Amino acid sequence: MSGPSRRPFRPFVLPFLPDRSPKEPVVPVIAGAEPYRHEGGATGVLLCHGFTGSPQSLRPWAAYLAARGLSVSLPLLPGHGTRWQDLQVTGWEDWYAEVDRAFAELRERCATVVVAGLSMGGALALRLAERHGDAVAGLVLVNPALKVHGLAAHALPVARHLLPSTKGIVSDIAKEGVEETGYTRVPLHAAHSLRRFFRIVDRDLPRVERPLLLLHSATDHVVPPVDSARVLARVSSADTTEVVLEHSHHVATLDHDADRIFAESESFVARIAPEYAHVGLVGQEGTASGG
DSSP: OOOOOOOOOOOOOOOOOOOOOOOOOOOOOOTTTOEEEOOOOEEEEEEEOOOOOOOOTTTHHHHHHHHTTEEEEEEEEEEETSOHHHTTOOOOOHHHHHHHHHHHHHHOOSSSEEEETTTTHHHHHHHHHHHHHGOEEEEESOOOOOOSSGGGGHHHHHHHTSSEEEEOOOOSSTTOOOOOOOOOEEHHHHHHHHHHHHHHHHTGGGGSSSSSEEEEEOOOOSSOOHHHHHEEEOOSOOOEEEEEETTOSOOOSSSHHHHHHHHHHHHHHHHHTTOOOOOOOOOOOOOOOOO
């Protein structure tokens, strides 16, 4: 006599349920802070904005270069252009990865790529030259930063766990009525990461051998001229040019000396990029996107 039949074993599996946990709303990019891109000729320029800033601070520079037939890329760095809390959860690896991606994209379609940057963007440009060597045709640095200045910088490793943010550093501009689009607060976790990044860039400055145009303001309330002097003293570039901007503060690309920066940078590109020939204004605006 046979025993009772057994049902086949079927493991209990929880049905898939969609995640209904509350999510942070997506914060749109601030108007004017969108990335910018222009597909021009075979010479490209990558522009890198600064810490807590946005592409808005370099947009007139980008438009100037684009109008002269250059291919231009001006990315929005991760955590920037929305709210300072978004920057708090990013670090230097994220910011560098974005400019490295944009650099690789320009390299695919341009014979020559020059990298330029303002403040922290200058440090990002230097890091690209440290890592990519001859692939970077030249560097244009405006008030490049190499250090988080002030006594409070030494307290960042501890302070970042006690205080989420401190007063912002945007809009150091001498020209009346001009404002920089950026954050009014500095997130301290991100500032701590920035401090570590500066140390890495400074350590490897002797690796930089490419032609260098460095423009710095005589009066800068964010990054003192000593940072520019250190760059010039430590790089291995045989071809360096220093320009002092007498009438501008930190965000010189929006200040009284902006036109000089634009013209000097174009002359520099023309000198080191044999395929670039200035053919006059081309009247092309480029494209901006919110993502």
